[in-house]
Amino acid sequence: MNEIVQGLLEAGRMIVTLDRDLIEITLRSLQVTLTAVVIASAIGLPMGAWLAINRFRFRRETIALLNALMGLPPVVVGLIVYLMLSRSGPFGVFGLLFTPTAMVIAQVIIVTPLVASIAHQAIRDLWAEYHDLLISLNTTRGQRILALIWDGRRALLTASLAGFGRAIGEVGAIMIVGGNIDHATRVLTTAIALETGKGNFALALGLGFVLIGLAIALNIAIHALSRTERDSQW
Amino acid sequence: MVSSILPLEVAGACVRKRGAHLVGPVDLTLTGKGISILMGPNGSGKTTLLRLLHGLERPATGSLRWSAPATEARQRQAYVFQTPIMMRRSVLDSIAYPMTLHGERRARAREMARDWAERVGIGHAIDRHATVLSGGEKQKLALARALIRQPDVLFLDEPCANLDGRATREIEAILTRARDEGVRIVMATHDMGQARRLADEVLFLLKGRLHSSGPADTFFSHPRTPEAKAFLNGDILE
Ligand SMILES: Nc1ncnc2c1ncn2[C@@H]1O[C@H](COP(=O)(O)OP(=O)(O)O)[C@@H](O)[C@H]1O
Ligand SMILES: [Mg+2]
Numbered sequence: 162m163n164e165i166v167q168g169l170l171e172a173g174r175m176i177v178t179l180d181r182d183l184i185e186i187t188l189r190s191l192q193v194t195l196t197a198v199v200i201a202s203a204i205g206l207p208m209g210a211w212l213a214i215n216r217f218r219f220r221r222e223t224i225a226l227l228n229a230l231m232g233l234p235p236v237v238v239g240l241i242v243y244l245m246l247s248r249s250g251p252f253g254v255f256g257l258l259f260t261p262t263a264m265v266i267a268q269v270i271i272v273t274p275l276v277a278s279i280a281h282q283a284i285r286d287l288w289a290e291y292h293d294l295l296i297s298l299n300t301t302r303g304q305r306i307l308a309l310i311w312d313g314r315r316a317l318l319t320a321s322l323a324g325f326g327r328a329i330g331e332v333g334a335i336m337i338v339g340g341n342i343d344h345a346t347r348v349l350t351t352a353i354a355l356e357t358g359k360g361n362f363a364l365a366l367g368l369g370f371v372l373i374g375l376a377i378a379l380n381i382a383i384h385a386l387s388r389t390e391r392d393s394q395w
Numbered sequence: 396m397v398s399s400i401l402p403l404e405v406a407g408a409c410v411r412k413r414g415a416h417l418v419g420p421v422d423l424t425l426t427g428k429g430i431s432i433l434m435g436p437n438g439s440g441k442t443t444l445l446r447l448l449h450g451l452e453r454p455a456t457g458s459l460r461w462s463a464p465a466t467e468a469r470q471r472q473a474y475v476f477q478t479p480i481m482m483r484r485s486v487l488d489s490i491a492y493p494m495t496l497h498g499e500r501r502a503r504a505r506e507m508a509r510d511w512a513e514r515v516g517i518g519h520a521i522d523r524h525a526t527v528l529s530g531g532e533k534q535k536l537a538l539a540r541a542l543i544r545q546p547d548v549l550f551l552d553e554p555c556a557n558l559d560g561r562a563t564r565e566i567e568a569i570l571t572r573a574r575d576e577g578v579r580i581v582m583a584t585h586d587m588g589q590a591r592r593l594a595d596e597v598l599f600l601l602k603g604r605l606h607s608s609g610p611a612d613t614f615f616s617h618p619r620t621p622e623a624k625a626f627l628n629g630d631i632l633e
Contacts, residue, residue, distance in 0.1 A: 287483075294480040296451060298493055299469045312483040 209280025531562030
């Protein structure tokens, strides 16, 4: 009990005094995750919109595959990326294993299906609603896609934020491909796992608070977005 | 550019969906001026016929022929849905949308949209988001959006079905003004009073077929068939 209280106090002190390790690890977490989310959004958002609007031969199968990929266990993604990037693997020559780049790659693979799937649902619903109007107004395919993406922009942003939420809290895959190396690939989640194992609860708790803080900020952002959606502020 | 996309010639047109026969065969010529009111019991095919005429449904058999090339005919007609479809945009941008689609400059499109908003009585709401308007305001927005490109023909599917008496009268005033300015109007309604107030011509639909069509006076004062009589008496026909 005493240990927990002491840990909490120490964690609070580290956050208030902007402890250097804490800051470094937090910034690396943000850097890796934001990079991964930007790339995943650049792939996933247009892909989701495209799947919602176009009819093509293997559409159902593609959507089913996307949903299956969403359920991939991150640890398995980590393992596969590890094998690809390891010395003897097909991309071994690039020497990416145990670098932040490897972590970004793993997170992109984990997050893209989620972003694409949420974007797909949102645009599909909007398309169902707009369909008759846009046909009646004699729009071209390009004009339709533009209208759906523009009017669905809040939902698309929500998809990216959900991707951020998944990536920032992920530990299994980046532990495997990043290696949790101090001052190189250590991020919030892997550091918490390590410090807890070492019995270093103060640092683990401090890191945990930062992570919780980020998660709360994220949820507030998503909530605010859905509120502007309902009240239609922008 | 021809002077009008009318007349529209419909010959033996049928609509089928998933094997079910919904409407037709319909033969009809749409020409002249004024307001044609499409009447008939629920499920008689009013919506389906309007959608067919506007090109939202394809005829399984038969044909529709406008007196203009297909693209031009599409550009010069508009449709107001029973449940207004509101884009997630401001009222002003919603009304301007058909003009911007048409390549009009944004500033000019908005200027026109402002005029139209005033004209249909939602000038006070142009900066609001379209989705938060009342039912009557939404339908007025839909009317302004439909009229802004000055269509030759305007189709409306029970636009006042969910509105109170006052909003209904306001919309009727907008429609009679549009008619007086030369817009050919085809509108479905099951509101007998509204039909009597607006109709120049009545198209009476029964079980997917055009049971009768002719001048409104004749239809209301001397219904020719027992079915038309029963319908006017309010006896339900299914
Ligand atoms: N998408 C559809 N699929 C199958 N049947 C439909 C569809 N839309 C309408 N119908 C049927 O077609 C008939 C005509 O419907 P509708 O045109 O909506 O009539 P109204 O507008 O006069 O009430 C009804 O029997 C209705 O159940
Ligand atoms: Mg109907």
